Amino acid sequence: MRTLMMRVCPMMIDDKQEWAELRNRLWPTSKGPHEQDIEEYLCGDSHDIVTAFGVRDSEDSLVGFIEINVRSHAEGAPNKYVPYIEGWYVSDSKRGQGYGSALIKSAEAWAKERGFSHMASDTELSNEASITLHKKLGFDEVERSVNFIKSL
Numbered sequence: 001m002r003t004l005m006m007r008v009c010p011m012m013i014d015d016k017q018e019w020a021e022l023r024n025r026l027w028p029t030s031k032g033p034h035e036q037d038i039e040e041y042l043c044g045d046s047h048d049i050v051t052a053f054g055v056r057d058s059e060d061s062l063v064g065f066i067e068i069n070v071r072s073h074a075e076g077a078p079n080k081y082v083p084y085i086e087g088w089y090v091s092d093s094k095r096g097q098g099y100g101s102a103l104i105k106s107a108e109a110w111a112k113e114r115g116f117s118h119m120a121s122d123t124e125l126s127n128e129a130s131i132t133l134h135k136k137l138g139f140d141e142v143e144r145s146v147n148f149i150k151s152l
Contacts, residue, residue, distance in 0.1 A: 005057070005058035006055055006056065006057060006058070006098070006099060006102055007055070007056045007060075008053050008054070008055045008056075008102050008103060008105075008106045009053065009054065009056075010051065010052065010053055010054075011038075011041070011042075011052040011053065011054050011065065012042075013042055015054055015062055016035070016038050016039070016042070018054075018061070018062035019038055019052075019054065019062065019065055020034045020035050020038055022062065022063075022064065022065055022089050022091070023037075023038075023065075023087065023089070025089065025091070026087060026089040027087075037049065041067075048067075048069055048086060049067045049068070049069060049086065050068055050069050050070050050083075051067075051068050051107075051110055052065060052066065052067045052068065053065065053066050053103055053106045053107060053110075055090070055099045055102055055103050057094060057099075063090060063091045063093075063094045063099060064088075064089055064090035064091060064094065064099045064100065064103055065087065065088075065089055065103070066085060066087065066088045066089075066103040066104070066106070066107050067085070067086045067087040067088075068083050068084065068085060068086065068107050068110065068111070068119075069083075069084050069086045070082065070083055070084065071084040071120070074118070074120035075120070075142050075143045076120070076140070076142030076143065077118045077120055078117075078118070079116075079117060079118065081116075082116065082118055082119070082120050083107070083110075083111040083114075083116050083118075083119045083120070084119070084120045084121065085107065085119065085120070085121035085122075088100065088103060088104075088121070090103070100133060100137075101137060104137050107119065121134060121139060125144060125146070
């Protein structure tokens with residue numbers, strides 16, 4: 001039986017380039033602000049990321065990340081101020097091997113240490129793989145929505 005070697009740890013300054021590359025894969029249409037978002041987080045100036053963890057494989061390559069914000073509310077949450085998964089990504093070649101689960105467990109531990117009782121997340125309606133994984137990891141679906149905007 002092969003033992004999977006992985007390491008989850010808080011994102012640091014040395015992770016900037018690899019982290020930005022993974023963010024580009026998750027959000028390919030918004031490549032511009034990734035480096036700026038990461039820099040703001042690392043400097044303690046981010047309004048969108050309160051904490052972030054990365055997961056490294058046995059070759060010490062960054063293969064995934066999770067970014068958590070604390071939102072003032074989340075659908076289905078009984079409390080104000082809820083840790084919210086703003087970004088969660090694992091490289092295609094590492095999916096199904098426990099990396100995503102390890103990131104969620106680290107985020108949950110972080111939230112529990114701070115007294116939170118729930119964690120929230122979302123995904124696109126068409127992202128069946130993400131919906132299935134969220135449910136497998138214990139998330140309950142609380143709402144589906146279609147959002148609109150109109151230019152004026």
